[in-house]
Amino acid sequence: MITSKYDFKLKETRFTSIITIFLFLIVSLTMVGAVSAATITVDDDGPADYSSIQYAVNNSSDGDIIEVAPGTYSELVYMQERNDLIIRSTNGSEATIIDAKQTGKSPLNSPGTPTHPAFYVMDCNNITIKGFTINDVILDANTNEIYQSTDPYLMTPVLLYSSSNCKVQDNILHNFYYGVFLSGEAGFGPCNDNLITNNKIDGNKLAFFGINLYDDGTVDGMENNIISDNTVQNCYYNIYAGFDAVNTTISGNVVSGSPDLVDYFPSASYTDPPQELDNGYGIKVTGDGLASDGTVGGQLIKGNIVTDCKTGILSNTFNVTVSENIVCNNNNGIGIDDYLHQVTGNEIHYNDIRNNENYGIINIAATDVNATYNWWGSNDGPSGEGPGTGDQVSENVSFEPFLTERVKSANISIEKSTNGVDADTPKGPDVQIGTDVTWMYNVTNTGDIVLYNITLTDSKLGEINCSDTTLDPGESIVCEVTGTAQKGQYSNIANVTGITPCETSVTDTDQSHYFGYDHWAGVPTANPILLVGLLGVAMLLLLRREQK
Incomplete structure (x- = not known):
């Protein structure tokens, strides 16, 4: 059989067409996946897709991103059997408030409990809640007093109920009974591989738990959860990994107790006056230490700062x-x-x-x-x-x-400059008297420990206000003051102090200089009458020249 070059050309063209169609299908499928993930906007008082977070959740699809504008949202949010959903603020936690007071009513499609978490995440996977301030879930919306609940554990800003691979990040939680609550019970699925990070959690001396991991043993799975870089305070159990929790990592948290803790629900029912408590626990780990596959697990507690508790760290289990x-x-x-x-x-x-x-x-x-x-x-x-x-x-x-x-070790350093010059020794830069002179104070935490209550003073200018009073290791702040240059040699000394978590102090000083000079010094001061006369003569000479 003879095959012409045109047959080869035809086969080559068909092959190229098949490859083109195949690549087109791949690109099309990729684009379909990309198009399916939408960004939904929420604003309580402005143009947006919805004015309510719950409405946005109800009308979202798996994979969507819900972006919440600054404002105050008086609502409780519920979701069930959802996957790959991100709920985040656009301007951070301080600008985006969830007023989570109890109303006795539950969101649509929720279990219908008269007590409800601010965010109730049930049987979900890969949900992110990021950048909110969640306030007052323990209060009654009508009276502004403690809500007389028969289910106090539901008075929690975030409940991850049999949900895995979720993130609770960059939130501020205040005034609750349970803070972030991870629960696996009642025959639902596991609560594994969740990340609770960089939250500021304050129980206001009313909370029983700050972060609580609980599995009642009816499911296999409270495993591989990470609790990191949170600030937790004023709770009886600030961080608690209990019952069947295993392979938990608790790292980089700052935890502090309080001498004035009370419990309004000592037997899961409202009691007034409340029961007085001791200082409580910083971090407590317990459980049987067994993973769902039967292997022996453990817990890691690393790099935390724990102060002012009855017991800072308590272990009731093995392999910690x-x-x-x-x-x-x-x-x-x-x-x-x-x-x-x-x-x-x-x-x-x-x-x-x-x-x-x-x-x-x-x-x-x-x-x-x-x-x-x-x-x-x-x-x-x-x-x-x-x-x-x-x-x-x-x-x-x-x-x-x-x-x-x-x-x-704890350490702090300061570098002071005058008009951009690091003038540790005189005479420093020359500055015309009466003009602006600017001092810059660069304060750095050069130690390995977070420092609080940073105070900066100047020997001539007094206390200097800075934008931040807490510095993590390696973190710096720059403070600036402007004054008016004085005549002659000028010197001032900056002093900075920081307080460690154990209430010891570190300090550093730095000196700076400038020389204030008068640009017109040495030029004779003219008599006003003589000056007028000279100007008159000059005018006459100018007129005669014009006439010629």
Whole structure:
């Protein structure tokens, strides 16, 4: 058979066409996927797709993004069996408020409970709630008093109920009974792989839990959840990983207790006056330590700062690693107790444990705990069962060898400039007297610990107001002041102070200079009458020249 070049050309053309159609189908399918994800806008008082977050949720599709404009939204939001939905503010948490007071009514399609969370996420996957201030979910909308609920655990800003792969991020939560509540129970699905991060959580001394992980054992799954970089305070249990929670990571959080905590629901029913509580717990972990596949898991508590609690960190389970935390100014720093489960495999290392009133570490379990390589507030080690003058250590704690210096250091620096010049020594830049002179103060946290209550003063100008009073490690702020240049050599000294979580202070100073001069100095001052005469002569000469 003879095949002509035209047959080859025809086959080549058909092959090219098939490839073109195949690529077109791939691109079309990709575009269909992209088109299916929509951005839905919400604004309570302006042009938008909806004025309510709940309406936007009800009319969204999986994969959509709901963007909420600044404003105050008095509503409670419910979603069930939703996937890949992002709900976020456009201008951040301080500008976007959820007024979550209880009305006795539930959103459409919700379980119909008279008590309702601000965000109720039920049996969902990959939901993001980002950038909101959620206020007053514990209050009655009609009376502005504590809501007399029979289901107080539902008075929570965010409830992830049998939901996985969700993010609760960059929110401010205030005035609640439970803060962020992860729950797997009643035969629903697991609550795994969620991220709770960078939230500011304040229970206002009324809250029982700040962040709570709960699984009643009816489902397999409260696993691999991450609680990181949150600020949690004024709750009885500030962070609690309980019951069947396993493989939880609790890291980088700043946790503080309060001496004035109360509980209006001590038996899950409203009680007035409330029950008075002690300072509560910073971080507590418990549970049976078993993953859903039957393997033995653990918990990681790393790099947190825990202060002003009854017990800073409490372990009631096994395989808990406690490392690189700062635990100070508590009644007891770290506690080990086997009243629920055995506590073998606990490892406590490289922590800064100091200024705790009773014990740095107290172990009331029957087994020893490995607590080597910790700093006890003194280079001669712990007191109590130890040889030194640092925090006390109880029996059944293996504390040697111990660290003879702090794990993390606190430090602060300031660089002051005058008109952009780092003039540490005189004479500094020349500045015309009476003109503006600008001082810049660059303050940096050069240590490993967050610093609070940053105060900046100047020896000549007094207290300098700065935009921020808290600095994370490595973070800087620049403060600026403008004044009027004075004559002669000028010198002023800046002093900056920061307070550590353990209430010690760090400070630094920097000096700056300028020389104020008079540009007209040395030029004779003319007599006014003589000046007028000279001007007159000049005018006459000019007129004669014009006449010629």
